[in-house]
Amino acid sequence: xxxxFIRLEEVSKSFGLLTVVEGLNLEIGKGEFISLxxxxxxxxxxxxxxxxxxxxxxxGAIWAGGKRIDSLPPHRRNMGVVFxxxxxxxxxxxxxxxxxxxxxxxxxxxKVKERVGKALxxxxxxxxxxxxxxxxxxxxxxxxxxARALIFEPEVVLMDEPLGALDKQLREQMQxxxxxxxxxxxxxxxxxxxxxxxxxTMSDRIAIFNRGKIEQIGKPSDIYDHPSTQxxxxxxxETNLVRGCVQSVEGGTARxxxxxxxxVFVETxxxxxxxxxxxxxxxxxxxxxxxxEAAGNNITAAVSDIVYHGDHLxxxxxxxxxxxxxxxxxSQPTLSIGxxxxxxxxxxxxxxVSA
Amino acid sequence: MSVLRFSxxxxxSATVFFLIAPLIAILPLAFTDSVFLNYPxxxxxxxxxxxxxxxxxxxxxxxxxxxxGCGTTVLATxxxxxxxxxxxxxxxxxxxxxxxxIFLLPMVVPAVVLGVGMQLMFARYALTxxxxxxxxxxxxxxxxxxxxxxxxxxxxxxRRLEQAAASLGAAPVTVLKQVTLPLALxxxxxxxxxxxxxxLDEVVLTLFVAGPNQRTLARQMFSTIxxxxxxxxxxxxxxxxxGTVLIAIVVNFSRGTxxxxx
Numbered sequence: 001x002x003x004x005f006i007r008l009e010e011v012s013k014s015f016g017l018l019t020v021v022e023g024l025n026l027e028i029g030k031g032e033f034i035s036l037x038x039x040x041x042x043x044x045x046x047x048x049x050x051x052x053x054x055x056x057x058x059x060g061a062i063w064a065g066g067k068r069i070d071s072l073p074p075h076r077r078n079m080g081v082v083f084x085x086x087x088x089x090x091x092x093x094x095x096x097x098x099x100x101x102x103x104x105x106x107x108x109x110x111k112v113k114e115r116v117g118k119a120l121x122x123x124x125x126x127x128x129x130x131x132x133x134x135x136x137x138x139x140x141x142x143x144x145x146x147a148r149a150l151i152f153e154p155e156v157v158l159m160d161e162p163l164g165a166l167d168k169q170l171r172e173q174m175q176x177x178x179x180x181x182x183x184x185x186x187x188x189x190x191x192x193x194x195x196x197x198x199x200x201t202m203s204d205r206i207a208i209f210n211r212g213k214i215e216q217i218g219k220p221s222d223i224y225d226h227p228s229t230q231x232x233x234x235x236x237x238e239t240n241l242v243r244g245c246v247q248s249v250e251g252g253t254a255r256x257x258x259x260x261x262x263x264v265f266v267e268t269x270x271x272x273x274x275x276x277x278x279x280x281x282x283x284x285x286x287x288x289x290x291x292x293e294a295a296g297n298n299i300t301a302a303v304s305d306i307v308y309h310g311d312h313l314x315x316x317x318x319x320x321x322x323x324x325x326x327x328x329x330x331s332q333p334t335l336s337i338g339x340x341x342x343x344x345x346x347x348x349x350x351x352x353v354s355a
Numbered sequence: 356m357s358v359l360r361f362s363x364x365x366x367x368s369a370t371v372f373f374l375i376a377p378l379i380a381i382l383p384l385a386f387t388d389s390v391f392l393n394y395p396x397x398x399x400x401x402x403x404x405x406x407x408x409x410x411x412x413x414x415x416x417x418x419x420x421x422x423x424g425c426g427t428t429v430l431a432t433x434x435x436x437x438x439x440x441x442x443x444x445x446x447x448x449x450x451x452x453x454x455x456x457i458f459l460l461p462m463v464v465p466a467v468v469l470g471v472g473m474q475l476m477f478a479r480y481a482l483t484x485x486x487x488x489x490x491x492x493x494x495x496x497x498x499x500x501x502x503x504x505x506x507x508x509x510x511x512x513x514r515r516l517e518q519a520a521a522s523l524g525a526a527p528v529t530v531l532k533q534v535t536l537p538l539a540l541x542x543x544x545x546x547x548x549x550x551x552x553x554x555l556d557e558v559v560l561t562l563f564v565a566g567p568n569q570r571t572l573a574r575q576m577f578s579t580i581x582x583x584x585x586x587x588x589x590x591x592x593x594x595x596x597x598g599t600v601l602i603a604i605v606v607n608f609s610r611g612t613x614x615x616x617x
Contacts, residue, residue: 054518074521075529087519091537100533104524148523158522 005030005188006051006156011060013046020046022212024060028190033182035191035199038209039235044192047209048158051190052081065155075104080149084161086141088133094144095120095129101152119147122181139170146178150185159191163198175202196236200224208232224283226269226351233281233353240287240324241353242280246272253347256280260320264297265347278352284327286349289315289335293344303339317341378596384589392584403590413587416575420555423571426490427497427554432547434494435501436539440531442502443509455502462499469495470563477564484566492564493554500553501546508542509535545606552602556595 004027013021021043028034036044049055050062053074062070069077088097095116102112120126123143133141142162149157162178163171179202182189193199199206200220207217208231216228227233230241244256247263254266256278266280292298301319315326315335326343335341384392388400407413442455461469473492474483482488512535520530536543561574570578572595576588 052518052522054521073527074518075524075526077522078524079522081519081522083515083519085513085515087513087515089516089520089534100520100525101523104529152524 003030004028005032005065006190007063008047009061009063011047011050011057011062013043013050013055014058020212021050021057024212024214026207026214026217028188030188031186033179033187033189033191033202033204035193035203035206036209037193037196037199037206037235038215040194042209043212044194044209045160048160048190048192051156052079052158053077078152078154078156080152080154080157082142082145082149082157082159082162084164086133086138086145086165088141088144088148090133093130093132094125094136097133097144098148098151101148105152115151119151120144122150123147123177138166139174142166142174143177146181150181150187156188156190159189161193162191164193164195171198178202200236206236208235210235227281227353230279230281230353233351238284238325238327240282240284242282242322242324244278244280246274246276246278248274254278254352258299258320258322260322262299262319264299264350266350266352267348268352270352272352279354281351281353282324282345282349284314284325287324287326287328287343287345289326289328289341289343291344292342293346296344296346297350298342298344301341301343303335303337303341306335306337315341317343319343378592381589381592382596384586385593387586387589389586392586392589403586404593406585406587407590407594410587412570412575413572413591416570416572419569420572422486423489423493423569424551424554426486427493428547428551430490430494431497431501431550431553432543435498435546435550436505436543438498439502439505439509439542440535443506445510458502459499461496466496466557466559470560473560474563483564484568486569489561489565489569489571492560493557494550496557496560497550497553500549501543504546504549505539505542508539512538548602548606552599555598 006026006028008024008026011021011024011026012019020041024043024047026047036047038044046055050057050070051064053069053072057070060070061068064077064079089100092100098116098119099112102115107115116129117126120129123146125140125143125147128136128140133144136144142165145162159178163174166174175198178189181187191199191202203220205218206220206223208215208223210231216223216232223232223236227236227239233239233241242258244258244264247255247257249255249268249272252267252269254268254272255263256266257263264280266278272278299319301317301324303315304318304323305316307314307316311330313328313330315328317324317326324343383396384394385403386399386401387396388398388402389396408417438458442451442458444451447455469492473488473495477483477488477492482491516538517530517534520534521527525533555571556573557571558573558577561569561571562577565571565574572591576591579585579588
């Protein structure tokens, strides 16, 4: 990346014998919305705590805006932090909470009042300024926390699972709101989450964490379409993992034999050797049912389960020893369990992942 | 009513009676018009209250109790709060665990032992027969109550509130002043009240370190009952009990408002 705004260089963090983050390198651009996604214990929150200054790296360096910040105390980093449990000061009113960062910066009283008013309007809470946090709903509290973290115009906003405590509908609304604020205020946002759909909808880039390391980093569509490892393929969205043996490779397309003897063509960017064993990821919604595609891969399978999901059907089909999940719309002719079906998918929808 | 519930009620009442019977026994005697501290009461008057608030020795001892009580409260609350701030982590290192135990030790160490030690030590530093000496002695036994109360509140404070304040630009001292201490206030207040109450009824240490000029109300009652058994003791006891009940109400009230704020 040219001129990254935040740079983590070989950052490691251990608590006693436990290494939580190991030799991490990460660059974040100005104005970027990056999500750190991973299961709990994968080190993503620890990274955020180190960016905020609540934890110090065991080794390595953190740079922000050209300055090395890893030994700077939190109050001198000028980063807004939004916590999952909101962390509003219970002994202050909403407007006192939002005014807090301005008071810390000795902003004159009249100015504080004006800016607090604006910030609360921004999150549509102007009418609740004199309430206590305990008198607000979860969604309202999170909006106050957001206003408080944004009012001092920080260079970076760090969010630690900020929507984790909200119910689904509110969460989706807040996702759009945060996305909108990000665009309007040109914020740099580092967003920690374990919710893959949240990361996919909101981020410019996603970094997938596993055991203290970044497993893959890239645009949401890149990660979804071209997962580099089995872990990423399974963590982001749903997938079918199929093992096979490479027969031959010709110009970016490999011929792979499945355990049952059927052969499929796979487009690949990585170098594959004939006779090596590979793992393929095929997304359930990319598999078509009941049609032969001249250009694609065709396999026959028997339907073993059909699950009704309202807007789509989920089929489970067995082909030899392989079980495949297929997400299909309901325009299909009615199928029943035991029917033999033709499955087809393009060679470009079939992706080789490393174990 | 089941047998179990019935026996619970009986045992409960018996225990409560056992605990408050001495108080009930002494209270009516405060209003006797006789010069003897015994039943039956010939007639009722408030003469012993008048005596309590006008006689030189009693007046002096009440003032002494207030001076020493306030001094102890200030000192113990400060030390106990600072101590609790240092010991608030739920997982303490061995050194801190030891320090915490030492902080709480005066609660269990026999006061007589403390008293002997203090007298020897205070004599060396010319603190015997001084107000400061008595205040220090009372502070030693009052600090654990403050530590326990403040620790309980501090451990309930979400660390992320302090992290949030720091990230919003508050230096550590500001975080302490604006976030930690206001949130710990209910614990500090009840700690202070306990400190005051401890000082008020402390007799043993006072016997060892106080001189005639620092005679407290509790100490005065102790010597009066040995020397002339005046019903003024009952009046003093009455004042004590009313004062304690008021203090208990203050503590409960401060806890109540704390809960309402959450």
